[in-house]
Amino acid sequence: MADLSDLYQQLIVEHNRAPRNFKQLAHPTRRAEGANPLCGDQISLEVELDGDRIADVGFQGSGCAISQASASLLTGAVLGKTKTEAEALFREVHTMLTSGPGVPVDASKLGKLAALGGVRQFPVRVKCASLPWHTLRAALQAAAEPVTTE
């Protein structure tokens, strides 16, 4: 049975309370907007690319603890990574969020992001966790349209 402590792990609660890289960048090279209009989660994510590498990343917005913590964890995870590495991480997170509860989470690849593993037991909340990641992908692909995971 789904357990609240799986969803609201200490790391999630802590990142929600004090989100990392909650900031506007001075020199962003990429920017994307994400919004789930039905539930109201909204995120604006900026990336400063140095060649192919993410030299800085920041987000602003409002939403539930899951979306805010996911965005905060995202910034920590992709900082310093190449676009290809970030895309690989997107796929890992996506697989984790959408796989069945029985599938084990590979913490070696995910690190702190494994804390988002409990979300998949709460299907209506998956879109909250995935919104920042789709927004990052849109930024890296220089997509013009705002993204949504609803």
Next chain:
Amino acid sequence: MTTTTRPALDVAQIRAEFPILATTVRGWPLVYLDNAATSQKPRVMIEAVRRYYTTQNANVHRGVYALSEQATAAYEGVREKARALVNARAVHEIIFVRGTTEGVNLVASSWGRTNLRPGDEVLVSAMEHHSNIVPWQMVCDAVGASLRVIPMNQRGELLLEELERLLQGPVKLVAVAHISNSLGTINPVVEMTRLAHARGALVLVDGAQGAPHLPIDVQALGADFYTVSGHKMYGPTGIGLLYGRQELLDTMPPYQGGGDMIKSVTFARTTFADPPARFEAGTPHIAGAIGLGAAIDYLHGLDREAVEAHEQELLEYATASLAAIPGVRLVGTAARKAAVVSFVVDGVHAHDVGTILDQDGVAIRTGHHCAQPVMDFFGVPATARASFACYNTREEVDALVAAVRKVRTVFA
């Protein structure tokens, strides 16, 4: 709370009439506090729909055979029940629609496009549901009219002196909710229609939340249009009604074209039927109307005053209990309210509140409640909302309050 000598509502008996209330969620008894979104359904209503499909099913207004006559009689019989529900003068002032949203859209399209001119104004209140904003925006954009907003105060009460001021302009129609779905405010519709009519403006009342909680009298309210959703008042989804004053309906063009809404059709010209048929193109939701009729009978069978008193008691108990929780702030504290309590928990998003409550089987609505301007006004992205019906109990308020206290510990 007013002291009363009347016998208290037999809530246990009422609960026994709603099959879903006996179900469990994650092993907990269902505590259903999302009645402003949709109410649960009494067995008599469910049975009426089942009986229609089992023994009465035929199309209406067409066949000359017995079954079709019976279906037509049953369907048109509900129109009379609906007339009585809102106390319309005549049965042909009642149009069956899918729900309140379609009722507003019908008036905005049919009346609005015919009567609104460039420079005209339509007023909506600051607490309207999107369904009583967007159709007016669309028609105003199409005809070059302007949409203006009747402001409210921090308690969630409309400012009537501002309405009076706005009515000095070229206002053709005022659209207002009888009861706010996000705040619970009962708006002073009688006073508003009086002010609007004095300036020659019509009034449409969104009765989605009104019909389940209050006896409706469109004549006493002075409403020119009043629209209701069946599913919020113990009836089926997909059926509702629009009341329109006969003189207005008579002059309005059809909303949709099709079968059933004509007097005669040639390729050169069609003559439209009189209201209400003019506005009911195509085979209607017959089963829905039959279910709505059963729901109206159910409502009439209740002691409405006792229900109102019971719901007010739940409102007062929930308001006091939630306000006593540290970090909980109520949104919408009007002097006159229906049994809707919107609240926010400091530092915790409403969706997280909703998920935590759901773990204990407590179903509430979280989000913007299709009232984003209300959220903007109060400076919150979303609220949690508990809304009550006749079958809710003080014990369910206790379950709500206990679960909200738990929110604080999860995020401690």
